[in-house]
Amino acid sequence: MISIVLSIAVWWFLNGDTPEQRAHAERFGIFIGLWAPTLLILSNRFDRFADKAQYVPGYLPESQKDNSGLGDEKNG
Numbered sequence: 829m830i831s832i833v834l835s836i837a838v839w840w841f842l843n844g845d846t847p848e849q850r851a852h853a854e855r856f857g858i859f860i861g862l863w864a865p866t867l868l869i870l871s872n873r874f875d876r877f878a879d880k881a882q883y884v885p886g887y888l889p890e891s892q893k894d895n896s897g898l899g900d901e902k903n904g
Contacts, residue, residue: 830864831860831861831862831863831864831865832861834860834861835857835858835859835860835861836857836861838853838856838857838860839853839854839856839857842856842857
C-alpha cells in the first residue's frame with residue numbers, strides 16, 4: 829500500500845516541463861509501485877517451492893544428524 833502512495837508522490841513531484849521528463853516520472857512511478865508487490869510474490873513462490881522440496885543438497889534433518897559432533901565421518 830505504501831508503494832502505491834510513494835509511486836504517486838514520485839510521479840507528482842518529478843513531473844517536469846518537457847515530454848521526456850514527464851515520461852521519465854511516469855515510468856519511475858510505475859517502477860516504484862510495482863517492485864514491492866513483485867518481490868512479495870516471488871518470496872511467496874520460493875517459500876511454496878521450498879515447502880514442496882523433499883531433498884536439499886547438503887542438508888540433513890535434525891533427526892538424522894549424528895549427536896557425537898563428528899558429522900559425516902564414518903566410525904570404524
